[in-house]
Amino acid sequence: MNAIACQVVSIEALTPVVSKVLLAPSAPVHFSAGQYLQLCITATDKRPFSIASIPEQTLLELHIGTPEGDSWSSSAMHHLRQQHALAAPVQIEVGLGQAQWQTDSDRPVILLAGGTGFSYVYSIAMAIAAANQDKPVFLYWGVRTKEALYYQAELEQWAATNSKFRFIPVVQQATAAWSGRTGLVHEAVLEDFVSLDAYDIYMAGPFAMAGVAxxxxxxxxxxREQMFADAFAYI
Known part of the structure; x- marks a missing residue:
C-alpha cells in the first residue's frame, strides 16, 4: 500500500489525555466509514488509528488517547506534534480494516465504543446520517469518568433533533453528579435489548471488551456475522 503525505492541520486537546488531530491529505484518499489508517512513523513503525471522519469530508480526524504510561500512543503524538511544529508532512496508509459500515444492510444498528474507540462508531453514525438512511441507530459510549465524554454535547444535540438516533453514555466511575447510566457499557446494551437478533452491531475499544461483548x-x-470489530482479527 502506498503511503500518502498529509499536513497536520491542527492538534486540539479534547480532554487532558485525548487529542483531536486533523490531517489534510496531499491527494484524494479512499476509505469506508469504520476503516482505519496507519501513521507511518518510519517505514517499519506503523501505528493504527480509527478515522473519526467520513469519506465525504476533506480532512481526516483522529482521536488519540495518551493515558499515563502509554508510550505507544505518546510517541505517535510526539511525532505528530513535531511534524506540525515544523510544518512538515506525515505519512499515512488509509483504507485499512474489515469492520467498516455495511452499506447494503437494512438492519437497525447498535454502535458500542469504549474510550477513544468512540472515533470508530462516530464515523459510522455520521455516514448513516449522511446517507439519509431512515433506520434506528443506538450509540453506546463507555468511559471511566464523565469528563471523558468529550463529544457529549454534540451527541445529545444530535439525538434531540433526530428521532432515529439515540445516545447512551455509560460511566464506570460515576460521582453523585452523574445521573446517567453506570457500569460496563456492553451490559447496558444487554439490559436494553431482550434480543439482539435483528441488529448489526459495531464495536471498538479494548480487545478484552470486544471479546466479552x-x-x-x-x-x-x-x-456473529452481524457483529463487526477489527479487534476480532486478533482475539
Whole structure:
C-alpha cells in the first residue's frame, strides 16, 4: 500500500489525555466509514488509528488517547506534534480494516465504543446520517469518568433533533453528579435489548471488551456475522 503525505492541520486537546488531530491529505484518499489508517512513523513503525471522519469530508480526524504510561500512543503524538511544529508532512496508509459500515444492510444498528474507540462508531453514525438512511441507530459510549465524554454535547444535540438516533453514555466511575447510566457499557446494551437478533452491531475499544461483548451478545441472540470489530482479527 502506498503511503500518502498529509499536513497536520491542527492538534486540539479534547480532554487532558485525548487529542483531536486533523490531517489534510496531499491527494484524494479512499476509505469506508469504520476503516482505519496507519501513521507511518518510519517505514517499519506503523501505528493504527480509527478515522473519526467520513469519506465525504476533506480532512481526516483522529482521536488519540495518551493515558499515563502509554508510550505507544505518546510517541505517535510526539511525532505528530513535531511534524506540525515544523510544518512538515506525515505519512499515512488509509483504507485499512474489515469492520467498516455495511452499506447494503437494512438492519437497525447498535454502535458500542469504549474510550477513544468512540472515533470508530462516530464515523459510522455520521455516514448513516449522511446517507439519509431512515433506520434506528443506538450509540453506546463507555468511559471511566464523565469528563471523558468529550463529544457529549454534540451527541445529545444530535439525538434531540433526530428521532432515529439515540445516545447512551455509560460511566464506570460515576460521582453523585452523574445521573446517567453506570457500569460496563456492553451490559447496558444487554439490559436494553431482550434480543439482539435483528441488529448489526459495531464495536471498538479494548480487545478484552470486544471479546466479552461478542460472547455476551451472541448469547442474547446476536449473530456473529452481524457483529463487526477489527479487534476480532486478533482475539
Amino acid at each position: 461478542r460472547e455476551a451478545f451472541a448469547e442474547q441472540g446476536g449473530h
